[in-house]
Amino acid sequence: MSVLDIPALGPAGPYRTRKRTTVADASGVPALELASVPGLVVSHWIDQLRASAPLPVAEAAAVLGKAADAFEDQEILGDDLAAHERRVSELTGTPVTVVRECDRLITATLRDVGRMPSSARPTGCAPVGTAAAGAPAAGAAWCRTGDVFAVQAAGNSPGVHAMWLEALALGYRVVVRPSNRDPLTPLRLVTALRRAGLPSAQLVLAPCDHATADLVIERSDRAVVYGGQAVVDKYRNRSDVRPQGPGRSKLVVTADADRGTGLRLARTGALYHAGTACTATTGVLVEQDAAGFAGELAAALAEAAPARPADDAALLPCMPQAEAEQLVTAVLDRARGAVVHLAPRVERLGGAGSLSAVTPAVVELASARDPLLSYEMPFPCVWVAPFERGALDVLDGSLVLSLHTGDRGLLTRALDLTSVSNVYRSRPTSWTHPDVPHDGFLGEFLMRAKGLAHADEKRSDT
Structure with missing residues (x-):
């Protein structure tokens, strides 16, 4: 299998860098040349994400649904879905049946991405995207706690990339720093989302070194970071970072x-x-x-x-x-x-x-x-x-x-x-269900309830 050239995906499209990382497959043979985006470039990309207005809720859901079709049916990097899954399996050493299962999770999430925000939203809050004028006379609105969400992805399972799609549905602009072990799954997903109509200034793929990854976290409003116990210890007291460490x-x-x-x-x-x-x-x-x-x-x-x-x-x-x-x-x-x-x-x-x-x-x-x-x-x-x-x-x-x-x-x-x-x-620890959160709902971390009330036009309240 030839060595693939894997670019970053910035707001202006594919971005190739002089500094590159050679990624070996599960047998130790070089398989990829992965771009490594410098800090100044990533910082500029985050500024562009922040300046980009989020899509309306209904439009975002439609785009994500179309992306599921693109992920499943279109050739990306010259691979159809079956060839992509074989390539990811041989690259990471993950059984191909697991890769297929994870890809089905990704496309199922794309088609039903509204489920998770709805499950996480407090019952007293109006749904995301509800205009203030259409909200209850006295109640609450469910609002983002920021604009830019960073994902430092793990490489142990392609399924981690189903998680951050919820952030797009909630109006966040997202920067994904892929694992060197598996940059192919997020590249296919980001490409599918863009082909489905998601503006490129809403979502970027930014492979980079560890120092630049730290910069991405500092420049973003919210971040999820995968890693071992050292990652958990590093971010334990950061309210804006959600570490995802060992499950035990x-x-x-x-x-x-x-x-x-x-x-x-x-x-x-x-x-x-x-x-x-x-x-x-x-x-x-x-x-x-x-x-x-x-x-x-x-x-x-x-x-x-x-x-x-x-x-x-x-x-x-x-x-x-x-x-x-x-x-x-x-x-x-x-x-x-x-x-x-x-x-x-x-x-x-x-x-x-x-x-x-x-x-x-x-x-x-x-x-x-x-x-x-x-x-x-x-x-x-x-x-x-x-x-x-x-x-x-x-x-x-x-x-x-x-x-x-x-x-x-x-x-x-x-x-x-x-x-x-x-x-x-009496279920395996590995059991999952769309309505059951994984380490809490992501929406709990990304959103907050804001009080919202309208004055009664027939009388003056103080």
Whole structure:
């Protein structure tokens, strides 16, 4: 496969830079030459975004709907959708079935982008786009807290690019800094939106280095930033930045619940998006016979056979051999003193470069207070520990907490955990629904309620 030239997409169209980043595919072979936009240029682009008036709500929704058709049906970079999905799979090492699922999420969001703002909007607020004169005599309007929204995207899943479409629907102008790992998905999406009629001064794609990425955040009004714990720590106290860090999602299986169903929930959650998603199951707490459960889960996950990422049978992430070996070593080093029921290994897949898959791991911990219960890895790696109902605090800090239990009181207590974002009962941690927020609704972060009232024309109020 030839090396692709990937430009930035500025307000004036494709923008190619002297400074470029070489991006290797999952086998370690160079696949892309990616533009790297300098800070002065990005800063000027943000000024242009800020000066651009947002589209009316109905017009924006129509454009986004047309963009779904363009994303699915048109050739972009010479690729139809199927070829694009194969290319993203081979570039990132993500199973092609996962890429397809994420692309369906993107197009579904484009066609129904009004759902999320409507779900997030307080019932006392008039809908976005309601003219002040048409609002209730006394009530509230739902308004943007700024004009420019920055996205520092992750590369672990194409599905992250379904999230920021809500901002366009709410009237924000958006600057996307793509991950070097996957610039192809946002490039296809931004191109489709522009072909559908979105003005180029509403949305730009700005690949850049880390220093320029920091500048983008400072120049924008709101930003979402994906990364590890260091990113969370860096922006923890910034009200204008929403960090999206490790998920540390957990499943609890209590003694009164069906064990076979619990195993299926654990296997499904562990393998979700090849174990790379923040909602994939990292920790499993078992009330009765945690050791036995770990052994049964190990047997179930051992059936996940390595395959090349573009193979429809692929379930595991692929990457260069050296990177895979580092991940395996990191798990085994930390697991010393624990019981390893399924040791991860590196499987070479042949062909050009050093394409390798990492097989699943299952490790039994002696205590749910072991920090490893929340040690998240970018492949299916599950830490199993005993569960005690009187120690629910060990579950805090989870993006998703799924309780496979008949004890509804336990579910109520789990909802009170302040650092748990989503609580499910007897569903995989990876379960999603359009009406269920992911770490809260984005609209909560982008919008605010403003009081709005009209004077009664028949009398004077003071």
